[in-house]
Amino acid sequence: MTSAATDSSTGRLRGRPRPLRLSRWLRFDGWGALVLPLLVFLVLVFGLPLVVMLSRSLTDPSFGLQNYRDIFANAVYPRVLGNTFLIAAIVTVVTLALAYPYAYLMTLVGPVWRMIMLGLVLVPFWTSILVRSFALVLFLRDTGAFNSTLQTLDVIDQPIPLIRTLTGVVFGMVQVALPFAVLPIFATMQGIDRRLLQAAESLGARPAGAFWRIFVPLSAPGVAAAVLLTFVQALGYYITPALLGGPKNTMIGELIVQQVSTVLRFGFAAALATLLLLTTFLLLVVAGRFVDLQKHLMRQT
Amino acid sequence: MKTTKLLAIASVAGLAVTLSSCGGSGSGASESSLTVTMWGGAAQKAHVDSYFTPWAKTKGVTIKQDSPTDYAKIKAQVEAGKVTSGPTEVEPNFANTACEAGLLEKLPQDILDKAKATGVAEDQIGPCAIPILQYSFTIAYNSKTFSGAHPTTWAEFFDTKRFPGKRGFWKYATGGMFEAALLADGVTPDQLYPLDIDRAFKKLDSIKSDIVFFDTGDQMTQMLASGEAPLVQAWSGRIFQAQQEGEKVANEWNDNLVSYDQIVVPKGYPNKDLAFDWMRWFLDNPKAQAADADASIYGPASDKALEFVSENVRKELPGFPANAERSAGLVDYGYWAENYDSVTERLNAWIAQ
Numbered sequence: 161m162t163s164a165a166t167d168s169s170t171g172r173l174r175g176r177p178r179p180l181r182l183s184r185w186l187r188f189d190g191w192g193a194l195v196l197p198l199l200v201f202l203v204l205v206f207g208l209p210l211v212v213m214l215s216r217s218l219t220d221p222s223f224g225l226q227n228y229r230d231i232f233a234n235a236v237y238p239r240v241l242g243n244t245f246l247i248a249a250i251v252t253v254v255t256l257a258l259a260y261p262y263a264y265l266m267t268l269v270g271p272v273w274r275m276i277m278l279g280l281v282l283v284p285f286w287t288s289i290l291v292r293s294f295a296l297v298l299f300l301r302d303t304g305a306f307n308s309t310l311q312t313l314d315v316i317d318q319p320i321p322l323i324r325t326l327t328g329v330v331f332g333m334v335q336v337a338l339p340f341a342v343l344p345i346f347a348t349m350q351g352i353d354r355r356l357l358q359a360a361e362s363l364g365a366r367p368a369g370a371f372w373r374i375f376v377p378l379s380a381p382g383v384a385a386a387v388l389l390t391f392v393q394a395l396g397y398y399i400t401p402a403l404l405g406g407p408k409n410t411m412i413g414e415l416i417v418q419q420v421s422t423v424l425r426f427g428f429a430a431a432l433a434t435l436l437l438l439t440t441f442l443l444l445v446v447a448g449r450f451v452d453l454q455k456h457l458m459r460q461t
Numbered sequence: 462m463k464t465t466k467l468l469a470i471a472s473v474a475g476l477a478v479t480l481s482s483c484g485g486s487g488s489g490a491s492e493s494s495l496t497v498t499m500w501g502g503a504a505q506k507a508h509v510d511s512y513f514t515p516w517a518k519t520k521g522v523t524i525k526q527d528s529p530t531d532y533a534k535i536k537a538q539v540e541a542g543k544v545t546s547g548p549t550e551v552e553p554n555f556a557n558t559a560c561e562a563g564l565l566e567k568l569p570q571d572i573l574d575k576a577k578a579t580g581v582a583e584d585q586i587g588p589c590a591i592p593i594l595q596y597s598f599t600i601a602y603n604s605k606t607f608s609g610a611h612p613t614t615w616a617e618f619f620d621t622k623r624f625p626g627k628r629g630f631w632k633y634a635t636g637g638m639f640e641a642a643l644l645a646d647g648v649t650p651d652q653l654y655p656l657d658i659d660r661a662f663k664k665l666d667s668i669k670s671d672i673v674f675f676d677t678g679d680q681m682t683q684m685l686a687s688g689e690a691p692l693v694q695a696w697s698g699r700i701f702q703a704q705q706e707g708e709k710v711a712n713e714w715n716d717n718l719v720s721y722d723q724i725v726v727p728k729g730y731p732n733k734d735l736a737f738d739w740m741r742w743f744l745d746n747p748k749a750q751a752a753d754a755d756a757s758i759y760g761p762a763s764d765k766a767l768e769f770v771s772e773n774v775r776k777e778l779p780g781f782p783a784n785a786e787r788s789a790g791l792v793d794y795g796y797w798a799e800n801y802d803s804v805t806e807r808l809n810a811w812i813a814q
Contacts, residue, residue, distance in 0.1 A: 239813060240809075303689055304687075408812075410813055422532060424533065424536055426533070
């Protein structure tokens, strides 16, 4: 997506006949048509079913807003929804704090270490989420590897409660989200011309100043992509919080699954999903007022 | 370019919803095939090997498998009129509600009669369902932590002073915790249903800080064997299997609550006659049921099959006379069919508090 958009904005279109309005909107410059099958596929297997499913929130079991009233009639749903956004926000911040220096380090080391660092991020990425979550259970629980090692070394007397707490959830979710943050940030950083930093320093900037005023702003598109991917993904998690979290860390995805698969209230589940979608949408629009998402994600000016 | 911006936002927001839903794979029905859906894992393999494959061989039928059971999928298939799932292992409360809602095939009278005649407990037979296995919610304990005395009643299970440590419960309304709480509070087994949910919550409140929940059987055995929760209200078979593998865990059979799974056929399944034919064969073959009990440690549907089960497994089944005598009764899924939704909602709220 990014490279195609970049191509079209760097002036390759210049000198061609001015295309039709609609095709310009679809970026119909020949190669752009290759996107069409994907677009049709997405509309058919994702867009349409989504609309059908979400519309059930208004029609199942009867026409009206009853499902939405039910959500707010029980304090547990708004609370879990709020909890979901809070956990997603914490996960995003922690992930970013880890991913940014990691990606930066990847741009500094030699090719061999870069491959190793990339592998360290990608191997967990390719492993089943269930396997990883259970592995983390073994690692984090009171009698697990982490606590028993520290106890053997006499660092602690009592095990530190890590599992079934917010810490456990954040630990697990950050681990899942890390590749989605490291990869876009690394991709952006690799494209940054280092000579700009040298130029800044030759003009008298301290290395730290050059980093903050030149490098960080230039890496912003990668950071924006990472934040969006991490945050939006984190909203939908339910396996990791179910396995690593305590009862208080229930996320909305878990309740939606429960409504669909055991209570069988499709309409109510659809209402919860719609609410999640709308809240996410709203949040992104608000964020869009402060950060130019379009610029950062599409690299258009 | 306002539109592109909106599109970008919309597509990213869409991710949030897709990622919280996931699907399984299905397989279609053909002329002489039977698509069997169960909960999966080693248990499903045992069930299929013991009583689906032998039947299929004699009839020249191909067995196709799917897992795990997905109630939403059954509902969606029946609503869409494209049913590909044949015999499906379900919980009895679902069998009850789905049968009433017209999502399941009513069983022919001769199958219901045959079930009674072959020793299946009458209260486990429904108009759309026969049981295929039994298990118990037992007091499971870590035998290293409790090498001397261990809790033998639900009242003792709730006594955190005498038996300190975390208690594991299945995070599931029908998972037996309300029954256990009421029995612990002094309700007699014959007075258990309809459950006094308020009273049960009050009892659960008294040990709330010591409760840990599990979602899967693996989590259950893991937390018990590791000593993280040295007491668990457990699925009996899993504990025995863990014990066989050398873990320091055991079932206390006193006060066990008997539960069972049923098999149903979704409404409109093209090969439903084959499915019914299999049901008749299943009921007529106690030895096949016993073979499954040996392999899966789930009790056979009919107590008459018990005599064919090997000695050491039989002792760990709910139908074993010594266990049945000390049972606190059968989980009343008729009650749960009516109250599952409302109690689940209360449980969610209680957990989140």
